[in-house]
Amino acid sequence: MSITIVGIGFAIMLGLMFLGIPVAVAIVAVGVLGGLAFYGMPLVDMMGGVVWTSFNSPSILAIPLFMLLGELLLRGGIADKMFDAFAVWLDRLPGGLLHTNIATSALFSATSGSSVATAATVGTIALPALNQRNYPIGASLGSLAAGGTLGILIPPSINLLVYGSLANASVGQLFAAGLVPGVLLALSFSLYIAIFQGRSSRDVGQPKLSLRAKLGYLKYLFPPFLIFGVVMGSIYGGLATPTESAALGVVIALAIVAVMKRLSWALLLNCCMQAARTTGMTVIVLSCALLLNVTISMLGATQVVTQWVAGFGLDAFTLLLVLIIFYIVLGMFMDAMSMLVLTVPIAVPMVAAVGVDPIWFGIFIILMCEIALITPPVGMNLFVVHGLRRDGGSFNDVIKGGLPYVGVMIGFVILTMLVPEIVTWLPDRLAGL
Secondary structure, eight states: OOHHHHHHHHHHHHHHHHTTOOHHHHHHHHHHHHHHHHHOHHHHHHHHHHHHHHHSSHHHHHHHHHHHHHHHHHHTTHHHHHHHHHHHHHTTSTTTHHHHHHHHHHHHHHHHOOHHHHHHHHHHHHHHHHHHTTOOHHHHHHHHHHHHHGGGTSSSOHHHHHHHHHHTOOHHHHHHHHHHHHHHHHHHHHHHHHHHSGGGOOOSSOOOOOHHHHHHHGGGGHHHHHHHHHHHHHHHTTSOOHHHHHHHHHHHHHHHHHHTTOOOHHHHHHHHHHHHHHHHHHHHHHHHHHHHHHHHHHHTHHHHHHHHHHTTTOOHHHHHHHHHHHHHHHHTTSOHHHHHHHHHHHHHHHHHTTTOOHHHHHHHHHHHHHHHHTSTTSOHHHHHHHHHOSSOOOTHHHHHHHHHHHHHHHHHHHHHHHOTHHHHHHHHHHHTO
């Protein structure tokens, strides 16, 4: 098999996607038809067994559980209280409520696992307050879109679960690897806001609260920190698998919503339906990617690409710079999950050949997926937060507001390349326990 055939297959998939064919259909068309063309029905017959074996795994069950956990936080009113608590503490910083957007997004990400859900949830809560205070619409939408991207980096992350499944990497190590970069990236966003958007704050006579009143708001941060502590603590304490910890998080969220007297059959049904819809979309794309992986493995496509790249004599740093450009361009036309499942089977063996740690590369590719979420014309978070506004303004507002954060993220990716310990320090420490 030659690199030309691999390139043609990849080009056909991209072409089908650009024509508006659903991502799952484009992937499975190339995977199944390609396997049929080279190996006939025996290869197609074995695909069902591969998919069944992959999905008959407890780690896959964590996906709907984390989706349900995020829905409970949103519809149970916990997210609203998080925003209020951060607002009273961060409102006086240069940039005001823009910092609240980032902080709320970061904490919601630590219990949700989805960027789109994070952007939609925090945007729904924050935009009315931002509009009331006359914040610039571009700055408001941009901070919400960027903050939402943290949903797939800060654990628990659905995309990290999918990466672990595709790359045969430890989900626990991936979650640990995403924590420090997630916190530092959130702080980087806030630093950008403080320096370049410090005048965005509009004080319209908001009353200054006493320290005692501010301390009273901290109780609203207890539920999400409790859930995060139980979920992550149970994993790294050796008490539960990621799936079992997700189930624990759901049980605690249900208890908190019940204590808040918001739990009802209607709310529970709505949360389950929304979680099922989102899980269904994720699982369909993942299953099609697994079918493609069967063909890729049988044809030896990964070895062909690895040998082709090795022929250029690139070191790890230079190869990663090339991949940054590749993923930025790809992310302009493809959503994050599709980009992840399409490239991981080829990219992981390729970078491993030049000595890149698969766990570190998992965070690298998630960061590139984050950039894809806010790069036009197909940045999913841009569409989500733009759809929340009610003034009928131009889509250019959210593009202009989000682009500076793309620069921040690219700079952060390069920083992790220069200092890989940002990613590897925590999982290495936990592995030594």
